[in-house]
Amino acid sequence: MKTFKVVSQLVRTRIVDLLSKNSRIDGRGLLEYREIKVEKGFISRAAGSAQVSIGSTKVLAGVKVELGEPFPDVPDKGVLTVNAELVPLASPAFEPGPPDENAVELARIVDRALRETETVDLKMLCIEPGKKVFVVFVDIYVLDYDGNFIDTSSLASILALLNTRIRRFRVEEGKLKYEDDYMPLPIRHIPVTVTLAKPDDGPFIVDPNLEEELSLGNRISISIDELGRICGIQKLEGMLSADEIFKAVSIAKDVAPKLIEVVKREGGLNV
Amino acid sequence: MSAEFVRVDGRLPDQLRPIKMVVGILDRADGSAYVEQGNTKVLVAVYGPRELHPKHQASPDSAMVRCRYHMAPFSTRERKTPAPSRREIELSKVIKDALSQAIFLESFPRTSIDVFIEVLEADGGTRCASINACSLALANAGIPLRDLVSAVAVGKYRGHIILDLNDEEDEAAEADMPIAIMPNLNKVTLLQVNGVLTEEEFKQAFNLAVKGCMEIDRIQRETLRSVYSSIKGEED
Numbered sequence: 258m259k260t261f262k263v264v265s266q267l268v269r270t271r272i273v274d275l276l277s278k279n280s281r282i283d284g285r286g287l288l289e290y291r292e293i294k295v296e297k298g299f300i301s302r303a304a305g306s307a308q309v310s311i312g313s314t315k316v317l318a319g320v321k322v323e324l325g326e327p328f329p330d331v332p333d334k335g336v337l338t339v340n341a342e343l344v345p346l347a348s349p350a351f352e353p354g355p356p357d358e359n360a361v362e363l364a365r366i367v368d369r370a371l372r373e374t375e376t377v378d379l380k381m382l383c384i385e386p387g388k389k390v391f392v393v394f395v396d397i398y399v400l401d402y403d404g405n406f407i408d409t410s411s412l413a414s415i416l417a418l419l420n421t422r423i424r425r426f427r428v429e430e431g432k433l434k435y436e437d438d439y440m441p442l443p444i445r446h447i448p449v450t451v452t453l454a455k456p457d458d459g460p461f462i463v464d465p466n467l468e469e470e471l472s473l474g475n476r477i478s479i480s481i482d483e484l485g486r487i488c489g490i491q492k493l494e495g496m497l498s499a500d501e502i503f504k505a506v507s508i509a510k511d512v513a514p515k516l517i518e519v520v521k522r523e524g525g526l527n528v
Numbered sequence: 529m530s531a532e533f534v535r536v537d538g539r540l541p542d543q544l545r546p547i548k549m550v551v552g553i554l555d556r557a558d559g560s561a562y563v564e565q566g567n568t569k570v571l572v573a574v575y576g577p578r579e580l581h582p583k584h585q586a587s588p589d590s591a592m593v594r595c596r597y598h599m600a601p602f603s604t605r606e607r608k609t610p611a612p613s614r615r616e617i618e619l620s621k622v623i624k625d626a627l628s629q630a631i632f633l634e635s636f637p638r639t640s641i642d643v644f645i646e647v648l649e650a651d652g653g654t655r656c657a658s659i660n661a662c663s664l665a666l667a668n669a670g671i672p673l674r675d676l677v678s679a680v681a682v683g684k685y686r687g688h689i690i691l692d693l694n695d696e697e698d699e700a701a702e703a704d705m706p707i708a709i710m711p712n713l714n715k716v717t718l719l720q721v722n723g724v725l726t727e728e729e730f731k732q733a734f735n736l737a738v739k740g741c742m743e744i745d746r747i748q749r750e751t752l753r754s755v756y757s758s759i760k761g762e763e764d
Binding site for chain 2: 362369485494496498507
């Protein structure tokens with residue numbers, strides 16, 4: 258049985274041995290993702306949503322947009338907040354309760370990539386500077402955990418944002434007026450996250466499944482946007498040399514366009 | 529990088545802030561350290577290896593590092609509420625990950641090593657100053673280490689790659705990037721990028737950070753050596 262923190266020594270050794278011959282326990286190529294499936298608009302009560310599976314890891318992201326106050330240091334911008342829940346139905350190791358350090362880290366990795374690229378043009382969501390703006394909530398629900406919830410969540414989040422429709426509005430003399438139809442959020446970029454893992458001696462793989470995640474010991478997540486820029490890095494467990502990190506960045510840059518392709522196709526963008 | 533770019537506090541792009549390090553500053557803790565980098569002030573205590581509670585969390589084949597990074601309410605410009613923020617929860621985790629790699633955890637099964645970090649004053653680079661202090665406090669507690677861990681932040685500020693950002697630079701920066709390394713093992717144990725960088729800028733920033741960590745490592749070693757050589761002197 259798969260549990261969160263335990264993988265048998267036999268499996269671990271097998272995974273590392275296979276990698277030394279450049280092959281993987283599930284037969285994938287080293288830089289190959291599991292099958293990616295997307296279902297958009299799954300939650301009709303949400304302003305936007307997307308359910309994304311990478312292999313059997315499944316994440317549902319929902320967007321809600323509400324009126325609120327801006328942060329005092331950026332009075333002319335709307336607010337984007339990302340929250341993640343590792344709900345207990347996703348894994349025997351997830352427990353009910355407030356988000357633990359893993360959930361917080363996940364949310365902040367996804368949040369940083371969206372925020373730093375200014376993926377959502379928050380200036381467009383200001384109604385009255387310093388007083389009233391739209392607040393965009395992205396809530397990530399990890400539903401089934403078979404490794405790599407970071408990349409799955411980052412895909413689900415950008416797709417949910419692309420799926421989001423809000424009432425068209427205009428601002429007249431500082432007052433908010435709604436039109437009858439709906440409009441998409443102002444989305445400017447497509448950041449995606451590529452997670453890589455490697456054993457102490459051996460090659461990098463992308464999209465580790467749960468057994469690989471538990472066996473390899475060294476892991477790093479790298480966010481890349483459609484312009485090929487680095488828009489976030491988080492070294493996870495383990496340690497890496499400088500050369501290994503440069504290698505990881507270069508692999509992430511090579512692999513990211515495939516994920517961005519998925520986002521463009523599923524998000525209905527012909528860019 | 530233009531050599532004549534002068535920073536808000538008069539430093540050169542590749543210059544660290546003044547550093548002060550003290551070990552064994554607390555009486556009750558098993559190990560402790562105090563670090564200042566510019567105006568950033570951090571106090572760290574280490575307890576352990578000690579019996580872990582609750583027991584069911586104990587690992588049968590290694591020690592468990594537990595880490596709390598916490599900012600004092602008076603450490604920031606606006607008062608920070610003492611309840612742990614999401615940022616503090618994340619930093620506690622990445623600092624724990626950065627330190628765990630250096631400790632011979634397998635030598636102390638079923639125990640915990642508890643690391644408590646209090647940021648007394650925050651002026652940028654608090655997680656890196658914390659790691660530098662933790663590393664000294666672990667050594668001070670007599671816990672066997674593979675290497676010291678040294679950390680510093682680099683960033684891109686108005687197009688320039690700069691070392692050891694203060695708060696003012698950090699807030700205006702296009703990107704900031706804290707890094708921790710074990711200098712003798714040539715391994716990176718913490719790396720985060722917060723912002724947008726090209727691959728070229730990333731490499732340049734990374735190499736600058738490694739240079740900064742080497743300098744910090746030298747100061748850490750000097751600090752430890754001065755303490756323990758004077759103790760040795762007393763015994764002789």
